[in-house]
Amino acid sequence: MTVAVAIAVAVAVALAAFVAYLAVRGSLRGEVDRALEEQRVVPPPGVAQGRGGPFGQRFGRLPARFGGATPFIQLIDAGDGVELRGPEPIAMPVAERARDVAAGVAEAYFSDVDVRGTHTRVLTVPVGDGVAVQFGRSLEPSDSVLSRLRLILVLVVLGGVALAVALGRLVSRNVVAPIAEVSDAARHIAQTEDLGRRIEVQTHDEVGELAEHFNQMLDTLERSVAAQRQLVADASHELRTPITSLRTNIEVLAESEALPPDERAQLLEDVEAQTTELGMLVADLIELARGDEPRRESEDVRLDALVSEALTRARRHAPGITFEAQLEPAVLDGTRERLARAVNNLLDNAAKHSPPGGVVHVTAGPSGVRVRDHGTGVPDEDLPHLFDRFYRGASSRGRPGSGLGLAIVRQVAEQHGGTVRATNAPEGGAEFTLELPATTPTGEVEPTTPSLWRQ
Incomplete structure (x- = not known):
């Protein structure tokens, strides 16, 4: 960069010196020519006629x-x-x-x-x-002036080049140093895997913006790696209990051939239940890991139709629960598979915390999805942690589940630019609101289900 600046300045100064030299030379020649014109006799x-000899x-x-x-x-x-x-x-x-x-x-x-x-x-x-x-008039005075001028212009050109080199190095140091710092930081991270290093942003120009974006990238990467490590740690902790229990039951079954039939049947039932629980936990872990990946190709999703399909599934899984739904046409740009998983988790959570024969109210439309049950509600101390991974409140520890369902709901909401929150309804029960940037479809749209129905 310094060499390029020096060459550019040298060419510019040389051209300016050449133009100045030509201008002075032309002016001096013009003065001599005008003097000769004035001396005509x-x-x-x-x-002239030859009579003078x-x-x-x-x-x-x-x-x-x-x-x-x-x-x-x-x-x-x-x-x-x-x-x-x-x-x-x-x-x-x-x-x-x-x-x-x-x-x-x-x-x-x-x-x-x-x-x-x-x-x-x-x-x-x-x-x-x-x-x-x-x-005739001698050009020695003009030549002497031009000779001194050439010497001065050469010195000016050389001085300009020297000054350009000095300024070029100064500018290069100020411009290249932050870039070199970014390069050193990237090399350090690649060699040590230390994501805690940051670059000090000293300017607000393009180089400063580069350093700031690099720091933001490191923040995002550090959070992602921390989330992955936390997921692995939590998964290891949560998998340890069902695997240990499953291994114990299998060992008892293998060593106790003389067990009474009823005890043996109970052990087999426990093994089956633990296997199912383990499978659900692994499936939820896989879903969370997939959610940390970049968002897949999106599509226009009819939110009301998606909720209607989720309600059909929920009725099959919880036949003793009545679902009241009010659906309005709504379109959302997102990933259908992940949105369906979030809605299914909300419905499963509501059914699980509803008393036998209870009612779950569901509304869906341009404002999002709202699910309310008529259970015991959520203790106030549990509300801030409901969407944390593997969190299970005191009222949920006796029920089946991995503690990851609501965490998946929050992850899906954030991926689609939305939010999710939980509150206790004044009449009792918990209410979950999944707010999504949905819109009302344009044109005539046939509803997929009646706007208000019960099942």
Whole structure:
């Protein structure tokens, strides 16, 4: 990055210096040309007509300082004649183009010539009768200025490059350092699996946003890993009891061949019940683990139809419970399988805590799903923990279940941008509200079930 900045600045400064040099050179040349234009003189008519004698070349010595403020002047004809008319008898070289100007076949022009080692600017103009006059002025003062200017511009370019390198390193240090810190943090995490490291956000620019997003990613990853570890720890704890009990019963069955038939039947019944409980626990654990995965492809789900299907299932599993339902058409963008599992868990929980012959009220619509039972309700101290994994209140410890059903409900609600809460109804019993971002379908929709029905 520093090299790129230095090259860019060097090119920019060099171009600016080149343009400045051309501008100064053009200005100095312009001043010399204007001075030559002002020095135009017409030679005496006798000389122009040849009456002053034939043209001859009279060369004299070169003065210590050629030109100066007074231009050098010489007359030329179309042939090879040259007549010196300047204060110093110094002849300038005559080009073929200058003879053409004297002959009247070319226009006046400026040219640079070398006169005995002196860089000279020459203006050649016709004066008629086959004669042209040449005015010369030394360019040494201009060349001296341009030489010093070139040195200054070179120093400016070099200084600009040096300054660009210094600024480039400073900028690179400020810009690259946070990126390098992010890279070091990623390398450290990959090598040590330490998710507790964070990057200090010192700026609010794009690099600062990168560091902040990286920290947010680490927060999410750390929570996910912590949840997985907690799930494994909780599962190990919860699986230990039924597995130990199952192993004990199997050992008793294997070693006690002389058990009475009724005791043997009781042991087999216990083994079957423990196996079922273990299977339910494993299924719930798998469901929780699947819920930690990224959300699958979603679809439009008719929430009222989904609740209607869940009620049909609940009636089969709890035939002694009456379900009263009020369903309104509602559409939700989500994963049908997971939503059905959440609704089934709410209905199973309500049926499990209802007295024999009890009634469960269910409403569903654009606001979500509400399930209310007429059981004993939930103790106030249990309400904040109902949706924790493996939590079982005092009133639930004697009932079958893994303690994961409501945790799955909360997980599904959060995945779909909703919430779930539990309260105690004023008339008795518990009420669970699953709020989901559902909407009323557009157009005419046929209800899947009567809006109010009992079973």
